[in-house]
Amino acid sequence: MAIILSAPLLMRLDRSMSSLTIPPPAALLRPLEVPNRYLFGPGPSNVPPRVLAAGGRPIIGHLHPEMYEIMNDIKKGIQYIFQTENNMTISMSGSGHAAMECAVFNTVEPGESVLVAVNGIWGERVAEIAERMGANVHRMVKTPGQLFSNTEIEQAMAKHKPVLFFLTHGESSAGLCHPMDGIGDICQKHNCLFLVDTVASMGAAPIFMDSQKIDILYTGSQKALNSPPGTAPISFNERACDKMFNRKTKPVSYLLDMTHLSNYWGCDGQTVRAYHHTGPVSGFFSLRESLAILAEKDLRLPSVTTIAIPKGYNWRELLVYMMKNHNMEMTGGLGPSIGMVMRIGLMGYNCKKSNADMALHALADALKNCKKSKV
Amino acid sequence: MAIILSAPLLMRLDRSMSSLTIPPPAALLRPLEVPNRYLFGPGPSNVPPRVLAAGGRPIIGHLHPEMYEIMNDIKKGIQYIFQTENNMTISMSGSGHAAMECAVFNTVEPGESVLVAVNGIWGERVAEIAERMGANVHRMVKTPGQLFSNTEIEQAMAKHKPVLFFLTHGESSAGLCHPMDGIGDICQKHNCLFLVDTVASMGAAPIFMDSQKIDILYTGSQKALNSPPGTAPISFNERACDKMFNRKTKPVSYLLDMTHLSNYWGCDGQTVRAYHHTGPVSGFFSLRESLAILAEKDLRLPSVTTIAIPKGYNWRELLVYMMKNHNMEMTGGLGPSIGMVMRIGLMGYNCKKSNADMALHALADALKNCKKSKV
Numbered sequence: 001m002a003i004i005l006s007a008p009l010l011m012r013l014d015r016s017m018s019s020l021t022i023p024p025p026a027a028l029l030r031p032l033e034v035p036n037r038y039l040f041g042p043g044p045s046n047v048p049p050r051v052l053a054a055g056g057r058p059i060i061g062h063l064h065p066e067m068y069e070i071m072n073d074i075k076k077g078i079q080y081i082f083q084t085e086n087n088m089t090i091s092m093s094g095s096g097h098a099a100m101e102c103a104v105f106n107t108v109e110p111g112e113s114v115l116v117a118v119n120g121i122w123g124e125r126v127a128e129i130a131e132r133m134g135a136n137v138h139r140m141v142k143t144p145g146q147l148f149s150n151t152e153i154e155q156a157m158a159k160h161k162p163v164l165f166f167l168t169h170g171e172s173s174a175g176l177c178h179p180m181d182g183i184g185d186i187c188q189k190h191n192c193l194f195l196v197d198t199v200a201s202m203g204a205a206p207i208f209m210d211s212q213k214i215d216i217l218y219t220g221s222q223k224a225l226n227s228p229p230g231t232a233p234i235s236f237n238e239r240a241c242d243k244m245f246n247r248k249t250k251p252v253s254y255l256l257d258m259t260h261l262s263n264y265w266g267c268d269g270q271t272v273r274a275y276h277h278t279g280p281v282s283g284f285f286s287l288r289e290s291l292a293i294l295a296e297k298d299l300r301l302p303s304v305t306t307i308a309i310p311k312g313y314n315w316r317e318l319l320v321y322m323m324k325n326h327n328m329e330m331t332g333g334l335g336p337s338i339g340m341v342m343r344i345g346l347m348g349y350n351c352k353k354s355n356a357d358m359a360l361h362a363l364a365d366a367l368k369n370c371k372k373s374k375v
Numbered sequence: 376m377a378i379i380l381s382a383p384l385l386m387r388l389d390r391s392m393s394s395l396t397i398p399p400p401a402a403l404l405r406p407l408e409v410p411n412r413y414l415f416g417p418g419p420s421n422v423p424p425r426v427l428a429a430g431g432r433p434i435i436g437h438l439h440p441e442m443y444e445i446m447n448d449i450k451k452g453i454q455y456i457f458q459t460e461n462n463m464t465i466s467m468s469g470s471g472h473a474a475m476e477c478a479v480f481n482t483v484e485p486g487e488s489v490l491v492a493v494n495g496i497w498g499e500r501v502a503e504i505a506e507r508m509g510a511n512v513h514r515m516v517k518t519p520g521q522l523f524s525n526t527e528i529e530q531a532m533a534k535h536k537p538v539l540f541f542l543t544h545g546e547s548s549a550g551l552c553h554p555m556d557g558i559g560d561i562c563q564k565h566n567c568l569f570l571v572d573t574v575a576s577m578g579a580a581p582i583f584m585d586s587q588k589i590d591i592l593y594t595g596s597q598k599a600l601n602s603p604p605g606t607a608p609i610s611f612n613e614r615a616c617d618k619m620f621n622r623k624t625k626p627v628s629y630l631l632d633m634t635h636l637s638n639y640w641g642c643d644g645q646t647v648r649a650y651h652h653t654g655p656v657s658g659f660f661s662l663r664e665s666l667a668i669l670a671e672k673d674l675r676l677p678s679v680t681t682i683a684i685p686k687g688y689n690w691r692e693l694l695v696y697m698m699k700n701h702n703m704e705m706t707g708g709l710g711p712s713i714g715m716v717m718r719i720g721l722m723g724y725n726c727k728k729s730n731a732d733m734a735l736h737a738l739a740d741a742l743k744n745c746k747k748s749k750v
Contacts, residue, residue, distance in 0.1 A: 024670035025451035037435050056431020060412050076400035097630045097652040129629045230655030252627045254504045255472045277472040280605030295399035
């Protein structure tokens with residue numbers, strides 16, 4: 001048996017322990033402390049015990065056949081919640097922002113025109129992402145929470161001739177659920193891809209990727225899907241695949257390159273899945289389980305409620321009061337809606353009448369006990 | 376009480392269930408099945424029950440003060456295992472590849488010169504990442520597992536005048552643990568940043584970021600650190616910060632921009648941490664716990680052993696035999712070392728004499744029962 005052990009990795013500690021100039025930190029010798037919280041903000045939301053248990057199971061290798069089966073289940077679950085037959089349907093190994101960058105990086109080349117509807121924070125983020133990779137970005141801007149008419153969208157499209165149009169379905173910074181009907185047809189007419197962000201709305205407000213002719217759709221795991229943050233479903237239709245797999249330049253990120261990710265998820269017709277990166281095995285266990293819950297329930301639930309801040313109150317004071325006295329998270333506005341609204345999220349596992357009652361009770365208590373200014 | 380509920384997000388299902396053209400997938404109505412596996416490959420490795428339990432705890436918000444405390448603990452733990460006092464020490468919300476891209480995207484601008492030592496797969500990956508973002512990449516290439524002398528490195532540095540030099544500490548595709556001493560001095564002399572990949576070696580082979588004058592160091596969570604994949608510690612020293620925070624252009628990725636990530640991790644001196652992306656809360660719980668185990672043990676362990684494939688054997692057949700009959704993962708080579716070696720990883724939780732005995736027994740059994748060709 002000619003087994004040769006390579007020498008270098010059998011090396012022992014060749015410096016004495018005295019060369020450890022940084023001592024073990026005392027903070028890590030305390031046990032991990034995590035308080036119980038009602039997560040009634042716009043996400044993450046509380047994770048059901050069943051999903052937590054899935055994430056806490058012993059892991060297997062990211063390239064084991066059983067892992068591929070679990071990934072196949074996830075793919076089918078995403079097709080279901082997105083209402084799509086798209087083969088090119090995967091989960092990102094990252095948050096919704098990774099999906100956002102993946103969508104832009106893969107479908108746009110430097111110098112191409114991108115049209116972004118900005119009526120809250122998410123449009124602004126996509127515009128910045130597209131600018132950084134060298135796209136020619138055109139913003140349609142409205143005050144937070146206002147909607148864009150199909151006529152306005154078509155006019156801007158005719159003017160700027162974009163290859164990609166971005167719209168947020170659930171604008172969680174402002175509480176708007178944007179209508180989707182008819183926009184896909186306008187995009188097809190103008191030879192433009194339609195990219196929709198449903199991070200805050202998927203599983204809570206109805207959306208139908210195929211029948212609404214959405215070319216690229218993504219969401220996050222940690223809102224109505226009820227998984228821990230760290231994975232993000234995304235799907236591309238044939239039109240999007242045609243564009244992204246017939247590029248002249250490589251996408252700027254190797255990590256987010258759909259040529260590799262589609263292979264990792266078994267979407268590219270190859271029989272062998274090559275190593276690209278190490279997927280979050282535990283995160284995929286959780287995501288699979290949260291999709292299973294949706295498949296079993298076969299229904300969808302509402303998510304983030306925005307509340308105008310009552311006149312004369314300091315919203316920060318109200319939030320601190322509820323966290324301190326009710327152990328409950330709600331949040332303020334986000335980006336352009338800061339100071340305008342407070343936001344309550346009751347998503348998935350948290351979506352129960354008793355929780356809504358508890359949230360209203362906490363809010364009433366805060367309004368009673370927090371000082372009102374003389375305004 | 377002037378509370379106004381925003382109408383759009385209180386919308387109900389405005390289409391009947393009959394518009395759900397994609398039915399719930401039958402695969403998701405089966406329970407999640409995860410086999411128990413001995414993960415004796417180059418990673419991920421088995422996760423200790425204590426770390427799994429931490430990852431399975433109910434989550435809190437990614438911006439709660441208690442979460443910041445946990446992140447502060449993680450920062451201290453990384454400083455300890457990296458042996459560094461660097462303030463700019465964080466975990467990526469992603470795998471080792473996210474750290475790799477983060478390091479390159481933030482410290483290099485388009486057109487700048489980058490020198491990469493390629494003696495296995497990881498150098499090639501960094502070269503590709505740097506090329507995609509527009510750097511002028513120079514490769515020093517050796518056959519897998521060979522080392523670069525300090526003289527060779529200095530000569531290449533004098534010739535190409537790079538702003539960044541990349542070297543892999545634990546070349547897991549070839550089984551090489553590269554010496555580090557003296558290279559940091561050469562980099563300082565040539566005004567070049569020294570970037571080191573320790574994904575496969577951190578916690579297993581000794582490394583000392585500060586005393587070895589390494590400017591940027593990163594690793595992954597899923598090898599000797601014993602967490603599930605999905606988080607990746609990274610640290611930048613003052614020299615690296617000077618370069619990356621005095622750029623002319625913005626890094627190409629918003630998600631990986633250290634201006635934002637340093638704020639999220641409380642490293643930028645600001646009192647308020649703004650929302651950037653949603654970190655993997657459960658992944659951070661696990662990472663904190665795996666760092667705590669290292670802090671308690673105060674020692675480090677060896678990781679990936681490469682074994683030359685015995686003549687006449689089909690390595691794939693050996694691996695399949697051990698998986699089928701011993702429920703045990705080992706792997707083949709990676710990238711340029713495919714067909715040359717098999718790789719056994721006994722890391723952290725798996726690093727026990729009984730496991731080494733079991734691995735050797737399985738290997739002997741495979742050699743006995745797999746057909747040898749007539750070579």
